[in-house]
Amino acid sequence: MEYKRKVKGDILIGYIFILPTLILISFIVFYPLIDTFYLSLFKTSLVLPQPKFVGWKGYWEISTSGPLWLIIKNSLIWTILVVIFQFILGLSTAILLNKDFFGRTLARGVVILPWVMPGIIAAMVWRLMYDPQLGIINDFLTRLGLIKHYMAWLGQPNTALFAVIIAAIWKGFPFSTVMYLAALQTVPPELYEAAELDGAGGWQRFINITIPQIMPVIRVTILLTWILTFNYFELVWVMTKGGPGKSSHIFPTFIYNVAFKQFRFGAASRYAVVSFLILLLFSILYIRELDKRGALD
Amino acid sequence: MRSTKRTKIFSKTVIYLLVILLMLFVLFPFFWMASVALKSPNEQFKVPPTLFPTSPTLVNFFSALRYPFFLNYLFNSIIVASLTTLVVISVTILSAYSFSRIKFYFRKFFLVLIIISQLFPLAAIIVPIYIIISKIGLIDTYFSLIIAYLSFTVPISVWLLRGFIAGIPQELEEAAMVDGCSRLQAFLRIILPLSKPGIAATAAYVFYVTWQEFMFALTFITTESKRTLPVGILDFIGQYETNWGNLMAASIFVCLPVFILFMILQKQLVAGLTKGSLKA
Numbered sequence: 154m155e156y157k158r159k160v161k162g163d164i165l166i167g168y169i170f171i172l173p174t175l176i177l178i179s180f181i182v183f184y185p186l187i188d189t190f191y192l193s194l195f196k197t198s199l200v201l202p203q204p205k206f207v208g209w210k211g212y213w214e215i216s217t218s219g220p221l222w223l224i225i226k227n228s229l230i231w232t233i234l235v236v237i238f239q240f241i242l243g244l245s246t247a248i249l250l251n252k253d254f255f256g257r258t259l260a261r262g263v264v265i266l267p268w269v270m271p272g273i274i275a276a277m278v279w280r281l282m283y284d285p286q287l288g289i290i291n292d293f294l295t296r297l298g299l300i301k302h303y304m305a306w307l308g309q310p311n312t313a314l315f316a317v318i319i320a321a322i323w324k325g326f327p328f329s330t331v332m333y334l335a336a337l338q339t340v341p342p343e344l345y346e347a348a349e350l351d352g353a354g355g356w357q358r359f360i361n362i363t364i365p366q367i368m369p370v371i372r373v374t375i376l377l378t379w380i381l382t383f384n385y386f387e388l389v390w391v392m393t394k395g396g397p398g399k400s401s402h403i404f405p406t407f408i409y410n411v412a413f414k415q416f417r418f419g420a421a422s423r424y425a426v427v428s429f430l431i432l433l434l435f436s437i438l439y440i441r442e443l444d445k446r447g448a449l450d
Numbered sequence: 451m452r453s454t455k456r457t458k459i460f461s462k463t464v465i466y467l468l469v470i471l472l473m474l475f476v477l478f479p480f481f482w483m484a485s486v487a488l489k490s491p492n493e494q495f496k497v498p499p500t501l502f503p504t505s506p507t508l509v510n511f512f513s514a515l516r517y518p519f520f521l522n523y524l525f526n527s528i529i530v531a532s533l534t535t536l537v538v539i540s541v542t543i544l545s546a547y548s549f550s551r552i553k554f555y556f557r558k559f560f561l562v563l564i565i566i567s568q569l570f571p572l573a574a575i576i577v578p579i580y581i582i583i584s585k586i587g588l589i590d591t592y593f594s595l596i597i598a599y600l601s602f603t604v605p606i607s608v609w610l611l612r613g614f615i616a617g618i619p620q621e622l623e624e625a626a627m628v629d630g631c632s633r634l635q636a637f638l639r640i641i642l643p644l645s646k647p648g649i650a651a652t653a654a655y656v657f658y659v660t661w662q663e664f665m666f667a668l669t670f671i672t673t674e675s676k677r678t679l680p681v682g683i684l685d686f687i688g689q690y691e692t693n694w695g696n697l698m699a700a701s702i703f704v705c706l707p708v709f710i711l712f713m714i715l716q717k718q719l720v721a722g723l724t725k726g727s728l729k730a
Binding site: 163164167168170174177181182188246249250252254256262265269270271272274275278279281282286288289291295323327328331332380383384387390404405408409412422425428432435440449 | 465466475476477482495499541545548563566569573574576577578598600605634661664665694
């Protein structure tokens with residue numbers, strides 16, 4: 154009897170404690186999200202301050218005329234390249250930093266620094282390094298004989314997006330390193346010892362033991378970096394503003410541009426809904442991955 | 451026997467070479483930021499650029515501090531980041547505790563709701579938030595930013611704190627409750643004091659993400675003197691010529707607080723960020 158009352162009281166406290174959090178995110182995340190769907194059915198512009206209902210026609214319009222497909226293409230190139238290279242770089246540096254060497258603790262601390270650097274600062278520093286005249290990158294490449302003339306890496310449509318991608322890889326890979334390093338430390342050393350007795354070489358041990366053992370972490374990390382990269386705004390915005398032309402616009406920068414430079418809230422919301430739907434799949438996969446591993450219990 | 455010794459030396463050498471290469475790649479942009487910040491006004495416009503400053507000077511740091519509104523930006527950033535952190539921690543410590551210790555109906559559903567809210571593109575909700583905030587007349591105030599920042603700091607804070615609380619042995623609370631403590635007392639007297647390191651790490655992380663937030667700060671603040679640092683330092687980029695020396699010196703000022711925070715709390719932060727997703 155006494156116990157039952159205690160459990161009931163517990164449940165009540167459980168709900169009371171989560172209430173403020175739920176109220177907050179309902180007002181500032183879920184309500185705005187629903188509102189975005191609603192706004193996406195209207196047309197608004199500076200000359201048309203009263204929103205005009207256009208329904209699904211607005212979606213038809215952006216898919217047949219306008220840069221939607223370019224934005225999707227850019228966003229996919231951006232996200233896929235950044236995620237792949239952060240995975241490769243993250244895993245290989247984690248393996249390196251898991252080896253025994255003098256100064257390892259220091260190296261592990263230093264490697265995280267790009268990730269700690271505020272995004273806006275990273276964007277500025279890379280912009281300066283890419284500068285056609287004052288940039289060190291042009292100077293290095295000419296010294297190495299790789300280019301003959303100084304290039305405006307951020308000012309040309311065919312290089313701008315890729316130049317920002319390199320900066321994004323540098324900025325974000327330490328997160329993957331940290332995740333994989335933590336995962337590598339959970340692999341039981343007995344597995345390697347047994348494999349060594351069986352005569353397995355380094356590469357075989359990597360493929361047959363390391364990879365399968367840390368596979369769940371690889372999945373979670375790739376999904377998480379996909380989501381973070383897809384949503385990343387300031388690096389592209391500060392380095393190129395999406396330009397030249399629209400050559401380096403990705404969803405977040407383009408939505409921002411349409412909403413707050415052109416004040417077309419309706420059109421911006423339509424792009425926002427599309428980007429939300431593209432991301433939804435990855436969010437669901439991520440949650441399922443967490444659930445499978447009991448991280449939600 | 452001998453050959454294995456030789457391969458060992460060889461692989462050790464390869465490891466050190468790779469580590470050095472990695473450190474160069476990681477640190478170069480930091481080095482470049484410092485190098486340009488220490489260059490004299492003449493030297494920073496040299497083509498090709500010099501790798502090291504020929505006569506290092508602190509003049510850029512003093513100019514950055516004297517820049518109009520720079521101290522305002524700094525002050526605004528500190529206020530907004532600290533207030534956000536305070537609100538977020540006090541709200542989420544409760545829900546994090548509830549999620550990690552109390553069994554109630556739909557617990558998983560609510561938890562998923564909170565995690566999924568962190569996965570939305572912020573660009574997808576900025577327009578409605580902007581409209582709401584203008585309607586209640588808060589555009590161009592600290593509150594507009596604090597409200598907007600709650601949208602991405604609350605979920606991550608619940609997630610981190612929940613991980614830290616889960617690491618506190620449950621027996622401590624149970625023993626206290628057997629001794630007649632109520633659930634609330636157990637939370638206040640046992641969990642709260644014991645989760646101090648976790649709270650510190652989470653607070654540092656929330657402070658860090660709000661300190662550098664850019665998109666909302668760019669949109670919601672229109673008066674120059676009310677801007678926060680990340681948007682404010684964009685002023686250093688001139689229309690025709692940018693004073694990179696001043697800009698890099700100002701950038702170092704922006705980096706310092708988060709680097710210091712990170713150095714102090716590195717262990718807890720890394721543990722917190724990896725734990726949630728590593729739990730097997």
